[in-house]
Amino acid sequence: MYTITKYIEIFEVNEKNYIFNLNNGSLIELDNSTLDKIKLLINNNNVDVLNENEKEVLIDNQFLVSKDFDEKQEQINHFTYNISKYNNNKDSLKIDFALTNKCNFNCPYCFECNNLSRKLEADYLSLVNTGKNLYYYIKKLLQKGIKNVEIVFYGGEPTLEKDFVVDYIKSIDLLCNEYDADFRYVFITNGFLFTEDFSNRLLNSKCKFIQITIDGEKEFHNQRRTNLAKINTFDKIIENVNQLLKNNFYVVIRLNIDKSNFESVLKFVDGLEKFIDLNNKKYLGFDIARVFGNDNSFDLDEFETFREVLTNKLLRKGLIKPRLSCKALTTFCVAESLSNDLVLDYKGNLYRCWNNVFDDKYKINTLQYLINNNLDPLEYSKVTLDFIENLSLENVNSSECFKCKYCKYCQGLCPAIRKSIINGEEKNIYKGGVCKEIIKERIKNEISFIGV
Numbered sequence: 273m274y275t276i277t278k279y280i281e282i283f284e285v286n287e288k289n290y291i292f293n294l295n296n297g298s299l300i301e302l303d304n305s306t307l308d309k310i311k312l313l314i315n316n317n318n319v320d321v322l323n324e325n326e327k328e329v330l331i332d333n334q335f336l337v338s339k340d341f342d343e344k345q346e347q348i349n350h351f352t353y354n355i356s357k358y359n360n361n362k363d364s365l366k367i368d369f370a371l372t373n374k375c376n377f378n379c380p381y382c383f384e385c386n387n388l389s390r391k392l393e394a395d396y397l398s399l400v401n402t403g404k405n406l407y408y409y410i411k412k413l414l415q416k417g418i419k420n421v422e423i424v425f426y427g428g429e430p431t432l433e434k435d436f437v438v439d440y441i442k443s444i445d446l447l448c449n450e451y452d453a454d455f456r457y458v459f460i461t462n463g464f465l466f467t468e469d470f471s472n473r474l475l476n477s478k479c480k481f482i483q484i485t486i487d488g489e490k491e492f493h494n495q496r497r498t499n500l501a502k503i504n505t506f507d508k509i510i511e512n513v514n515q516l517l518k519n520n521f522y523v524v525i526r527l528n529i530d531k532s533n534f535e536s537v538l539k540f541v542d543g544l545e546k547f548i549d550l551n552n553k554k555y556l557g558f559d560i561a562r563v564f565g566n567d568n569s570f571d572l573d574e575f576e577t578f579r580e581v582l583t584n585k586l587l588r589k590g591l592i593k594p595r596l597s598c599k600a601l602t603t604f605c606v607a608e609s610l611s612n613d614l615v616l617d618y619k620g621n622l623y624r625c626w627n628n629v630f631d632d633k634y635k636i637n638t639l640q641y642l643i644n645n646n647l648d649p650l651e652y653s654k655v656t657l658d659f660i661e662n663l664s665l666e667n668v669n670s671s672e673c674f675k676c677k678y679c680k681y682c683q684g685l686c687p688a689i690r691k692s693i694i695n696g697e698e699k700n701i702y703k704g705g706v707c708k709e710i711i712k713e714r715i716k717n718e719i720s721f722i723g724v
């Protein structure tokens with residue numbers, strides 16, 4: 273017995289009708305008469321309005337599902353989320369490794385600004401010691417069957433520890449070969465010191481993904497992504513992006529937007545070809561992010577409007593591709609899961625959310641403690657409990673996210689955002705279904721660039 277899935281959404285985009293499956297990302301364009309049948313089907317659940325051919329297509333794309341399956345969907349959402357939350361035996365491992373709390377820049381919106389030391393002094397001893405512990409930790413997990421390891425190097429500014437990181441990547445690459453595992457490294461950097469000389473040292477490694485932030489046109493960028501001496505960082509960063517692309521590194525340009533730089537970011541994207549060599553654009557990606565916590569910050573829903581304008585510009589220029597894939601419903605990140613993944617700083621301290629790194633009140637333990645205790649799961653600290661209980665989808669938004677048909681697509685917002693909403697630091701977009709409208713609009717917009 274079949275029934276129409278609760279996860280169907282009807283969209284009218286550019287005078288065409290579509291049905292979209294929020295469970296698996298299937299998209300089908302419909303003529304008017306088939307659309308009428310679907311509407312009838314949604315209202316009276318009588319599949320006999322469809323001919324055999326139509327039924328077959330809808331079954332193949334899981335718009336028609338067995339009655340049992342659909343009734344249990346909410347429990348399945350809950351169950352899938354919990355499995356990912358408590359699974360300590362995944363075959364993948366992600367380490368966010370803050371190599372230093374130093375930075376050569378002085379960005380006014382830096383989320384680490386209270387914790388960063390502006391003095392460019394190295395703390396090699398701690399870093400080297402933590403590096404050794406991490407090597408041991410990864411090796412132990414490889415021996416237990418981990419097959420994919422991703423290390424994200426960030427800080428502060430990770431390129432301030434160039435020598436360490438080059439040697440470290442070499443040693444982890446060897447470990448990866450020994451255990452026949454896939455490794456991937458990502459750098460989150462301001463890009464200023466990612467010179468050709470440095471990237472040449474990484475050429476034969478598995479390090480291929482670099483995220484670099486640009487905050488608008490030269491003048492604007494130089495006002496806020498620079499050092500205390502206000503030097504011109506824009507030209508150097510652009511030079512570094514181009515040499516990375518030429519050497520087949522994948523570069524994601526992060527665009528941090530707020531009310532003060534939005535126009536400048538738009539102009540930067542408009543004239544992108546003046547700066548970036550687009551012959552290598554297959555290695556180029558973009559990430560649009562919201563500057564949070566200052567007077568110029570966009571509200572969550574305001575941001576969505578501006579994100580869409582910028583996204584559409586990038587889509588029209590062929591710099592990004594439309595995406596409709598629904599993620600599996602998993603925990604959002606390491607913050608709310610009890611896997612082996614780590615957020616680690618160079619001193620060996622562990623945290624749950626990478627926004628909280630270097631902040632002692634969010635420290636949950638140390639890597640040394642984990643190693644001394646045979647990598648047994650850590651006891652729950654207050655911070656851990658907060659993320660995995662108070663901020664979990666069971667407990668925020670009155671558990672409504674599990675009932676929400678957009679849940680696989682949205683994953684119930686990042687836990688740090690959930691926290692800001694609960695604390696009243698962010699507009700409550702759960703209220704009045706604003707979050708659902710945001711997701712709907714996002715999907716609609718992507719469809720307008722895909723068509724079928």
Ligand code: SF4
Pocket residue numbers: 375376377378379381382383384385427428429461462
């Ligand atoms: S480059 Fe990054 S870490 Fe450095 S001050 Fe700016 S935002 Fe902070």
Ligand code: SF4
Pocket residue numbers: 604605606607624625626627686687688689
């Ligand atoms: S809670 Fe949000 S910001 Fe923190 S690590 Fe998870 S996804 Fe990132």
Ligand code: SF4
Pocket residue numbers: 669672673674676677678679682683684685702707708711
């Ligand atoms: S945050 Fe809103 S759109 Fe997302 S899953 Fe929860 S209720 Fe649905």
